[in-house]
Amino acid sequence: MSTPVSVRPDARESIVLDVSGMTCASCAARVEKKLGKMDGVSASVNYATNKALVLAPSGMSVDDLIKTVESAGYGASVPEPDAPKPPDPAELLRRRVTVSAILAVPVILLAMIPAIQFPGWQWVSLVLATPVVAWAGWPFHRSAWVNLRHGATTMDTLVSLGTIAAYLQSVYALIWGSAGRIGFTHQIEFRLMRGMAGGAVYFEAAVGIVTFILLGRYFEARARRSAGSALEALLNEGAKQATLLRDGVELLVPADVVKVGDLIVVRPGEKIAADGVIVEGVSAVDNSLITGESVPVDVAPGSNVVGGTVNTTGRLLVQATRVGADTQLAQMARLVEQAQTGKAAVQRLADRVSGIFVPIVIGIAIVTGLVWALTGAGADMAITTGIAVLIIACPCALGLATPTALLVGSGRGAELGILISGPEILESTRLVDTIVLDKTGTLTTGVMSVAEVVPLPGTDAATLRDVVAAAESGSEHPIGRAIAAQGSALVVENFAAVPGRGVTALVGDHSVQAGSLALLEDHGIGIPVALSEAAAAEAAIGRSVVLIAWDGQARGLVSVADTLKPTAAKAVAAYRALGLRPILLSGDSAAAAQHLADQLGITDVVAEVSPAGKVAKIRELQEAGAIVAMVGDGVNDAAALAQADLGIAMGSGTDAAIAASDLTLMGSDPVHAADAIRLSRVTLGRIKGNLFWAFAYNVAAIPIAAAGLLNPMIASAAMAFSSVFVVSNSLRLRRFQPLP
Amino acid sequence: MQSTYVVTGMTCGHCVAHVTEEVQAVPGVTDVQVTLEGGQMVITSEAPVDFDAVKEAVAEAGEYQVAAA
Numbered sequence: 001m002s003t004p005v006s007v008r009p010d011a012r013e014s015i016v017l018d019v020s021g022m023t024c025a026s027c028a029a030r031v032e033k034k035l036g037k038m039d040g041v042s043a044s045v046n047y048a049t050n051k052a053l054v055l056a057p058s059g060m061s062v063d064d065l066i067k068t069v070e071s072a073g074y075g076a077s078v079p080e081p082d083a084p085k086p087p088d089p090a091e092l093l094r095r096r097v098t099v100s101a102i103l104a105v106p107v108i109l110l111a112m113i114p115a116i117q118f119p120g121w122q123w124v125s126l127v128l129a130t131p132v133v134a135w136a137g138w139p140f141h142r143s144a145w146v147n148l149r150h151g152a153t154t155m156d157t158l159v160s161l162g163t164i165a166a167y168l169q170s171v172y173a174l175i176w177g178s179a180g181r182i183g184f185t186h187q188i189e190f191r192l193m194r195g196m197a198g199g200a201v202y203f204e205a206a207v208g209i210v211t212f213i214l215l216g217r218y219f220e221a222r223a224r225r226s227a228g229s230a231l232e233a234l235l236n237e238g239a240k241q242a243t244l245l246r247d248g249v250e251l252l253v254p255a256d257v258v259k260v261g262d263l264i265v266v267r268p269g270e271k272i273a274a275d276g277v278i279v280e281g282v283s284a285v286d287n288s289l290i291t292g293e294s295v296p297v298d299v300a301p302g303s304n305v306v307g308g309t310v311n312t313t314g315r316l317l318v319q320a321t322r323v324g325a326d327t328q329l330a331q332m333a334r335l336v337e338q339a340q341t342g343k344a345a346v347q348r349l350a351d352r353v354s355g356i357f358v359p360i361v362i363g364i365a366i367v368t369g370l371v372w373a374l375t376g377a378g379a380d381m382a383i384t385t386g387i388a389v390l391i392i393a394c395p396c397a398l399g400l401a402t403p404t405a406l407l408v409g410s411g412r413g414a415e416l417g418i419l420i421s422g423p424e425i426l427e428s429t430r431l432v433d434t435i436v437l438d439k440t441g442t443l444t445t446g447v448m449s450v451a452e453v454v455p456l457p458g459t460d461a462a463t464l465r466d467v468v469a470a471a472e473s474g475s476e477h478p479i480g481r482a483i484a485a486q487g488s489a490l491v492v493e494n495f496a497a498v499p500g501r502g503v504t505a506l507v508g509d510h511s512v513q514a515g516s517l518a519l520l521e522d523h524g525i526g527i528p529v530a531l532s533e534a535a536a537a538e539a540a541i542g543r544s545v546v547l548i549a550w551d552g553q554a555r556g557l558v559s560v561a562d563t564l565k566p567t568a569a570k571a572v573a574a575y576r577a578l579g580l581r582p583i584l585l586s587g588d589s590a591a592a593a594q595h596l597a598d599q600l601g602i603t604d605v606v607a608e609v610s611p612a613g614k615v616a617k618i619r620e621l622q623e624a625g626a627i628v629a630m631v632g633d634g635v636n637d638a639a640a641l642a643q644a645d646l647g648i649a650m651g652s653g654t655d656a657a658i659a660a661s662d663l664t665l666m667g668s669d670p671v672h673a674a675d676a677i678r679l680s681r682v683t684l685g686r687i688k689g690n691l692f693w694a695f696a697y698n699v700a701a702i703p704i705a706a707a708g709l710l711n712p713m714i715a716s717a718a719m720a721f722s723s724v725f726v727v728s729n730s731l732r733l734r735r736f737q738p739l740p
Numbered sequence: 741m742q743s744t745y746v747v748t749g750m751t752c753g754h755c756v757a758h759v760t761e762e763v764q765a766v767p768g769v770t771d772v773q774v775t776l777e778g779g780q781m782v783i784t785s786e787a788p789v790d791f792d793a794v795k796e797a798v799a800e801a802g803e804y805q806v807a808a809a
Binding site: 021022023024025026027029030033072073 | 749750751752753754755757758800801802803804
């Protein structure tokens with residue numbers, strides 16, 4: 001900027017510092033005092049968040065402030081905007097896969113095509129295979145070892161065992177067997193020849209297994225959407241900034257420097273920065289973030305408000321009563337965290353199968369060796385046949401079975417607007433038998449609209465609608481705006497909002513009152529029984545009622561309600577068709593929830609529940625043996641989404657809900673939730689089929705190995721057939737079709 | 741000579757350090773020993789130290805009060 005800036009002598013700027021080393025509230029007071037002694041500086045230090053808000057004369061250097069804090073015995077720094085991201089696990093895997101594949105391809109080609117087996121090829125294979133087995137396969141060996149110490153066997157055990165067996169067997173054959181001879185080649189035919197174990201190398205099996213399984217892992221890592229932390233997303237729902245009122249001056253500061261007792265100015269449309277109590281002002285606060293309730297709550301001095309909720313109409317002055325980790329929003333974040341950490345990791349299907357398969361294979365290998373030894377075949381033959389069993393038992397395709405199905409399944413899902421954050425969730429959803437549905441934003445649009453227009457005798461509905469739409473046209477209250485959205489051609493004058501009651505206006509030449517019972521009574525207007533009965537009936541189904549009078553006489557009412565999504569009924573029918581039991585779980589009033597459930601034919605309704613209550617309800621269902629899917633969109637659903645076996649978030653919903661969920665539906669159509677469950681069921685079916693075939697070819701070859709007849713051609717054929725089968729089976733998932 | 745006072749409001753080692761640092765700076769004071777537990781403060785000095793100066797120093801250190809033991 002070239003324009004000279006004139007600095008007023010009293011101009012002060014606010015600076016936020018991170019303070020470290022504070023161990024108690026006295027420390028904060030001490031830092032405050034030290035900073036306050038500097039010329040023109042006043043500071044307030046929040047011990048809980050380790051932040052100092054400093055008001056310093058413009059031009060004062062931040063370094064001087066930091067030095068002052070340091071001289072008080074603490075550390076200070078300018079807050080870092082964002083922490084650097086940790087390395088992407090998929091990137092690390094990619095490196096392993098690439099190196100492994102480059103080394104493995106020549107090894108496999110050499111082993112399978114005897115024509116190119118140049119003199120000494122087997123020694124070249126050894127050199128190429130060693131880093132693959134030792135370095136690329138390291139994650140498997142490490143995990144196998146860790147699991148072994150817990151007495152568990154997983155897929156990693158099988159991979160580690162198979163590759164090490166194949167590698168050591170081959171090294172043995174090279175050095176002590178006949179395979180090390182320069183000029184040695186593999187047999188072309190699938191002949192069953194006894195005694196080949198000492199005369200064959202299986203480097204291709206070892207490198208093939210490592211490469212394929214790493215490739216599978218890489219696919220899976222790629223398919224995983226960067227999940228992000230639900231916690232962070234939740235805390236981001238809170239206000240980032242707050243306008244503090246200090247000594248009569250408004251000061252825009254980061255929200256985390258607000259302290260208990262501070263006065264915060266909240267303008268219409270702004271988020272309230274901390275839990276607090278209203279000192280001044282009348283407004284309606286949109287609490288849907290916390291409660292899921294769609295109708296904004298009217299507030300006045302003395303009302304409690306919750307941080308993160310949105311002020312809709314009037315300016316509020318709020319005194320903070322709880323900040324930082326004590327706020328309701330922070331408590332909800334803890335709830336999400338607990339639900340997430342409490343959720344036991346689903347054991348991978350391949351690991352479950354391996355857990356049974358591995359001990360059996362080891363048993364067969366030992367028995368094979370013993371039988372050969374006891375029948376007098378010699379130690380050499382006994383050991384090599386035992387090892388041959390281990391080599392053939394490790395199916396390459398095992399590594400592809402789950403990842404390829406997940407990759408294709410989640411890819412097809414993405415095309416259909418179903419985003420899967422952790423593809424492995426597809427492994428566990430077949431058994432889902434209960435679907436818990438949030439109301440606002442999931443089955444309803446969350447937008448208020450006019451539900452009913454009830455005129456009293458003598459007034460017609462169209463006139464009533466036009467007059468009230470005109471009268472409310474100047475309104476900022478969400479209910480008033482919903483009514484005004486109907487549109488009206490009538491001329492409005494003298495509009496006035498009566499906070500907490502309604503509006504008055506001159507429409508045409510009629511003096512109109514629209515609002516609560518109290519508003520009409522204030523104007524001395526009598527309420528006919530028919531009107532109060534109609535109002536009670538509307539309120540009983542959870543609608544907000546606006547009574548209308550003009551020229552001193554009550555004329556009728558309009559009611560406003562959250563709008564049902566057009567596809568909600570179809571969605572509920574689709575859930576039922578999948579054998580799911582729908583349950584409505586809402587933070588909204590019992591009347592509103594029940595009315596909605598009746599419209600959709602849902603019989604299980606739980607209403608007026610807090611976020612913690614939602615989690616408790618889902619846990620209760622789970623303890624009763626149900627496998628629960630939860631569909632929601634709000635911050636108040638986040639913990640429940642994390643708790644559910646399958647959390648499904650509406651893409652139109654909040655970041656917190658999306659981060660806490662397993663699946664996100666693009667857009668806001670609840671029918672997609674049924675597609676998501678169908679897709680996951682089909683995917684799981686494919687995974688199971690894949691696992692069966694991956695094992696089947698190798699299991700079939702075990703007797704050959706046990707008989708001492710294994711040769712590298714048979715091993716390679718089993719590998720190739722099962723891999724091709726598994727991949728093509730997975731690709732069939734591309735044909736998955738959504739519900740019409 | 742030594743004089744003993746009681747400081748209230750200290751909650752951690754930092755508080756002890758702050759009080760010690762400030763009282764140390766009072767003219768005439770040669771040594772200050774502050775204990776967190778019980779809040780005892782023993783001031784060693786050549787001549788009697790003005791109590792108001794001690795009081796001021798303690799207040800300077802933070803939200804603490806001092807009384808003669």
